[in-house]
Amino acid sequence: MKISKMKIKVAGLCLLTWAFVSTSCSDYLDKTPDDATSITLEEVFSSEIYTERFLLRAYDYLPCETNYNDNDYWALGAWSGASDEMNITWTYPMAKEMNRGSWNPKMLEGSSSQGTSYAMWWRYYEGIRQCNVFLENIDLCPAAQATKNVWICEARFMRAMLHFFLLRSHGPIPIMDHALKMDDEMTYFPRNTFDQCVDFIVSDCQYGIDGALPMIYTNASGTVAESLYGRATKAAAYALKARVLLYAASPLFNGNADYAKFANEDGTLLFAPKDDSKWGKAAAAAKEAIDKIEGSSYYGLYYSDEPDNGYRNYMELFLPSKKWNKEYIFARNQGTGYSDNIHQEKCMAANGMGGWSGLCPTQELVDAYEMANGSTPIIGYNADGTPIIxxxxxxxxxxxxxxxxxxxxxxxxxxxxxxxxxxxxxINFNGQQWRGRQLEFWQGGKDGINVSKVDYCCTGYLLRKTADEGVDVINGKGGMKEASILFRVGSLYLDYAEALNEAEGPVDDVYKYVDAIRKRAGLPGLAKGLDKDKMRERIQHERQIELAFEAGHRYFDCHRWKIAEKTDNGYMHGMNITATNKVDYSKRSTVGDSRVFEKKHYLFPIPQSEMDKQIGLVQSPYWE
Known part of the structure; x- marks a missing residue:
């Protein structure tokens, strides 16, 4: 195989912040991009160490989807703030453009160096290219074949993962199964059909499942190799396979009349007719994933040392002190040195406690939480928006x-x-005890809008999930969140329950896996005798609560269920934050401007610069 003499930007090769990269770059790798002797691909793949580092660079393209404000290089997700679960205080995040309905193909032309959602198309295809270059050159590496076999599976999993991120946001996309030069001006770059994209992702997952990926990495002694947390595993491949098949079966992508005529320029239809058997395939994949993953004894639902304490069971699942617990299947490993760990704590912390009060759950989400006895507190809304209690x-x-x-x-x-x-x-709410005192979100309170006209709690609620009360926010110490969860056992349970209910109705296994989630949270099981439609409502509700603020679930769930025109339109609500006392404060109020969601917003548009240079690439539906 002939190797390109293309120079590698060493700064990029050494951008790894991962905990499992303990070896520092040598003087050879520490050369700057300005050095005349930058490293070539031939030099990289002649070294086992450099080859592995090249592979690990692909993991840097995973998004940090718990960085909800979309204001750093790795965020790549405006999802919570663009859904009905959160309102972000500041005006600049991509989520606010989406709330206003003002985003467009031109806006998404951001360069790959920009990071953030504005450059999502660039970033993910750049990561896919990293995987393909690796796969095309790995045979030249002198490492043992057994080692290379694992690395190949990792690269194919990462290629599948990055394709999935593009698929869920853009629908049918061009499949990239080989490396293109970074500066290539591609002249023909059509979308593949949606089903072809799904099959490609599943194939790369299956390669790892059938191949050399371990279920989890272990040391020679047989103990779990914590230094390798965040690397692709069979468990991750099973979970991704199940997730993409769940999305493929969902109404947005399966029989959606709005996309029935969506086609490439040559007339190739990009969506197939509705196929209800896709639900059965999704259910089978999720059940296989659960059985194989839990059967390994390494994974399962997380419980605290007080298993009957639903609060601790759920709260501890996301704390840094419980990092990489048994429920984590796959996550972005941010490492203990990741600077935005404290940044996130500041975003969640009250302005009167040294924070920025920027991540604000909505009243819509607060209303959705059940009572402690499992009953529903609000069963609907009147025409004027007041709740029906x-x-x-x-x-x-x-x-x-x-x-x-x-x-x-x-x-x-x-x-x-x-x-x-x-x-x-x-959820942190007014009067709640937090960091040594009660929160005061009303105007004139210690954490009110009077403290800062820029950094303030805009809904009367602050995000508590994943927040670490022990962090010294003011001095920026403690609370290193090492993992941004992408797949966990709890989400896999709900994936399975949803797919099985759609395929077979509310059979015993549907109840079993939903109730397992509820039991862990300290809630009673679902009422028996639900029909398929009622069970669908219960599963959708359970996902809204259990998976809140995680991995873009609420945003993409509402999209794939085709309910976003209802959930993401109009005003969001909160408390009356301009009131000067807690009595007047405790009244429902609208938050910000009325949100705009149109049919075109179900899928992201392709950046206009790509549309201008690629022959055969068609724009996403209704964006023309």
């Missing part, structure tokens, strides 16, 4: 708690009394 649930929107509860102090608004454990583990 389920009187039998015990939920109140009047008065304040006379006494403290297990998870809240006395004096909080009764809206927050008696809610399910996941609510208290996920």
């Amino acid at each position: 389920n009187g039998a649930s015990g939920y109140l929107e009047t008065g304040f708690a006379a006494t403290a509860g297990k998870h809240y102090p006395a004096g909080v608004y009764n809206m927050y009394v008696g809610r399910e454990p996941r609510f208290y583990a996920s």
Whole structure:
């Protein structure tokens, strides 16, 4: 095989911040891009060390999807702020452009160096190219064949993962199964059909499942190799295969009349007619994933040392102190030196505690949490937006708690009394105890808009899930979040339950896996006798709560279910943050401007610069 003499930017090769890259770059690799003797591909693949580093560079293209404000190089996701679960205080994130409906193909022309959602197309294809260059040159590496076999599986998994990220946001995309030069002006670059894209991703996953990937990496002694957390495994390949098949079966991509005529310039239809058997394939893949992953004994639902404590079970799952617990299947390893770990804590922390108060859950999400007894507090809304309260649930929107509860102090608004454990583990609200005192979000309070007109809590709620109360926000110490979860056992359970319900109705296994999630959270199981439609509603609700603020789930779920025109349109709501006392504060209010969601927004447009130079590339539906 002939190797290109293309020079490698050494700065890029050494950009690894991963915990499992413990060896520092040698003087040879420390050369700057300006050095006349930059490293060639031939030199890289003649060394086992450099070859592995080249592979690891592909992992840098994984998004940090818990960086909700989309303001750093690795965020690549505006998802929570663009969905109905969060409103972001600041005006600059991509999520705000999406809220306004003002985003467009021209706006997405950001360069690969820009990172963020504006450059998603560039970033992911650049990462795919990294994988393809590796695969085309790995045979020249002097490493043992057994080692190379694992690396090949890793590269193919990463190629599949990056294709999946593009598929979920853009629909049918051009498959890149070979390396193109970075400066190539491609003249014919059509989309593959959606089913071809799915098959390609599944094939790369299956290669790792059938091949050399381990279920988890272990040391010679047989113990788990923690230094290799974040590398691709069979478990990750099983989970990705199940996830892409779930998406493929979903209404947005399966029989969507809005896309029935979406075709390439040569007339090739990019979506096939509806095929309900796709649900069965998704269910089978998810069940196989669960059986194989849990059967390995390395993975399972996380429980605290108080298994009946739903609050601790859920809260600890996301804490740095419980990093890489048994529930994590695959995550972006950010390493202990990742500077934006403290940045995220500041985004979640109140402005009166040294934070920026920027990540604000909506009233819509707060309303969705159940009561501690599993009852639904709000069963609908009147035409004026006021809630229809389920009187039998015990939920109140009047008065304040006379006494403290297990998870809240006395004096909080009764809206927050008696809610399910996941609510208290996920949402910080006015009057809640946090970092040594009660939060005060009203104007004039210690954490109100009066503290900062730029950094303030815009809904009356702050994100608590993943926040570490022990972090010294003011001095920027502690709380190193080493993992941004992409797949976990709990999400796989819900993937399976959803697909199985659509394929066979609410059979026993559907109840089994939804109830397992609820039991861990301290809630009773679902009512028996639900029909398929009611079970679908329950599963969608369970995903909204259990997977809130994770990996873009709410954004992409509402899209693939084709309900985003309802959930992401109009005003979001919160508390009355401009009130000067807690009584007036405790009233529902609209937040920001009315959101705009049109049919075209179900899929991202392709950047205009790509459309201008690529013959045969058609724009996403309704963006022309």
